[in-house]
Amino acid sequence: MSRAIYPSLKDKRVFISGGGSGIGEGLVEAFVAQGAQVAFCDIAVEESEKLVARLSDAAHAPVFHAVDLRDVAAVQAMMGDVEQQLGGIDILVNNAANDDRHSIEDVTPAYWDERMAVNLRHLFFAAQAAAPAMKRAGGGVILNFGSISWHLALPELVLYQTAKAAIEGLTRSLARDLGRDNIRVNTIIPGNVKTLRQEKWYTPEGEAEIVAAQCLDGRILPVDVAALVLFLASDDARFCTGHDYFIDAGWR
Numbered sequence: 612m613s614r615a616i617y618p619s620l621k622d623k624r625v626f627i628s629g630g631g632s633g634i635g636e637g638l639v640e641a642f643v644a645q646g647a648q649v650a651f652c653d654i655a656v657e658e659s660e661k662l663v664a665r666l667s668d669a670a671h672a673p674v675f676h677a678v679d680l681r682d683v684a685a686v687q688a689m690m691g692d693v694e695q696q697l698g699g700i701d702i703l704v705n706n707a708a709n710d711d712r713h714s715i716e717d718v719t720p721a722y723w724d725e726r727m728a729v730n731l732r733h734l735f736f737a738a739q740a741a742a743p744a745m746k747r748a749g750g751g752v753i754l755n756f757g758s759i760s761w762h763l764a765l766p767e768l769v770l771y772q773t774a775k776a777a778i779e780g781l782t783r784s785l786a787r788d789l790g791r792d793n794i795r796v797n798t799i800i801p802g803n804v805k806t807l808r809q810e811k812w813y814t815p816e817g818e819a820e821i822v823a824a825q826c827l828d829g830r831i832l833p834v835d836v837a838a839l840v841l842f843l844a845s846d847d848a849r850f851c852t853g854h855d856y857f858i859d860a861g862w863r
């Protein structure tokens with residue numbers, strides 16, 4: 612399958628959260644293939660180090676930061692380090708999340724806080740930390756990962772879906788406040804994307820049900836999500852901001 616090359620992404624300074632596995636791994640590979648300078652963080656240290664080793668021959672090999680995004684001070688310190696290492700930040704991809712299932716009865720105040728920390732809070736603080744560097748560079752791009760799950764009202768995901776719904780509001784608010792600094796902010800909304808983690812939840816029959824609910828046949832892969840992310844990160848999308856972009860094969 613042919614893949615687009617965006618001249619405007621060459622040498623761009625990109626930070627991706629949760630880049631060590633799943634869709635994030637696909638995003639790291641895709642930006643590196645564009646000749647971008649990529650830094651990413653993750654708590655999956657082994658997978659992340661393997662990814663860095665696999666891409667070590669690239670024009671710009673990616674740089675890995677072992678950081679837990681639930682720790683805001685660590686996120687702020689890391690964003691400062693990334694800016695120094697890359698000489699700035701042009702593109703921030705807030706990809707990391709955790710969709711562990713839970714029932715309403717089992718949610719404690721501490722679990723609520725922890726779920727918001729892993730699924731919502733770090734997106735804002737990464738954007739807050741990256742915005743001054745983007746302003747100095749004359750503009751930038753922030754892409755926040757939402758989820759189709761709450762649009763479909765899936766079961767046993769109330770806190771994840773609450774956070775994912777909030778991300779769409781976060782995107783619109785940031786797009787408004789940062790737009791005059793030429794910083795574009797959008798939400799990427801994946802449907803069901805086939806990753807190692809997602810495979811845990813589904814039987815072959817479950818996967819067939821997902822495909823049946825889509826308008827299009829076939830399974831969405833990280834590379835398909837990356838194609839949309841690359842376009843929105845590129846200068847070709849210069850008037851795209853403040854909105855939600857679905858990549859879900861028409862899942863309804």
Ligand SMILES: NC(=O)c1ccc[n+]([C@@H]2O[C@H](COP(=O)([O-])OP(=O)(O)OC[C@H]3O[C@@H](n4cnc5c(N)ncnc54)[C@H](O)[C@@H]3O)[C@@H](O)[C@H]2O)c1
Pocket residue numbers: 628629630631632633634635652653654655678679680681705706707708709710729756757758759760800801802803804805806807808809
């Ligand atoms: N895969 C899907 O079907 C799907 C569907 C809808 C939305 N999404 C969204 O797409 C994004 C990527 O999803 P995915 O399927 O690749 O998820 P994933 O769980 O496979 O990968 C997420 C990555 O984030 C990392 N991570 C998790 N918690 C972290 C923490 N506290 N600190 C640092 N890193 C952490 C994980 O180690 C992992 O590498 C997420 O925002 C997810 O909500 C995915």
